[in-house]
Amino acid sequence: MGAEPVETRGEQRADLIAADGNKDGKTDLWVSDTDGDGKPDLFQFDTDGDGKVDVTMVDRDQDNNPEQVVDGDGGLPPAPPVTR
Ligand SMILES: [Ca+2]
Ligand SMILES: [Ca+2]
Ligand SMILES: [Ca+2]
Numbered sequence: 001m002g003a004e005p006v007e008t009r010g011e012q013r014a015d016l017i018a019a020d021g022n023k024d025g026k027t028d029l030w031v032s033d034t035d036g037d038g039k040p041d042l043f044q045f046d047t048d049g050d051g052k053v054d055v056t057m058v059d060r061d062q063d064n065n066p067e068q069v070v071d072g073d074g075g076l077p078p079a080p081p082v083t084r
Pocket of ligand 3: 058059060061062063064065066067
């Protein structure tokens with residue numbers, strides 16, 4: 001099972017933003033850079049709060065317009081949140 005991994009600009013995922021958009025204490029929004037240029041090109045959202053990504057968007061040319069939107073994590077699960 002599982003969808004084909006979505007194609008991103010690069011392989012070196014770095015989360016620029018990991019935010020709790022709905023303030024329920026769990027991270028539900030990730031903005032990531034996959035090619036190391038410091039600009040976001042991967043956006044992921046957990047819309048139901050179970051900690052798993054429900055929508056993945058890839059902005060392959062980094063014009064802030066995602067070229068591809070897929071259900072689920074697109075084969076790119078975010079790193080688990082750091083517990084403090
Ligand atoms: Ca980038
Ligand atoms: Ca979810
Ligand atoms: Ca784009």
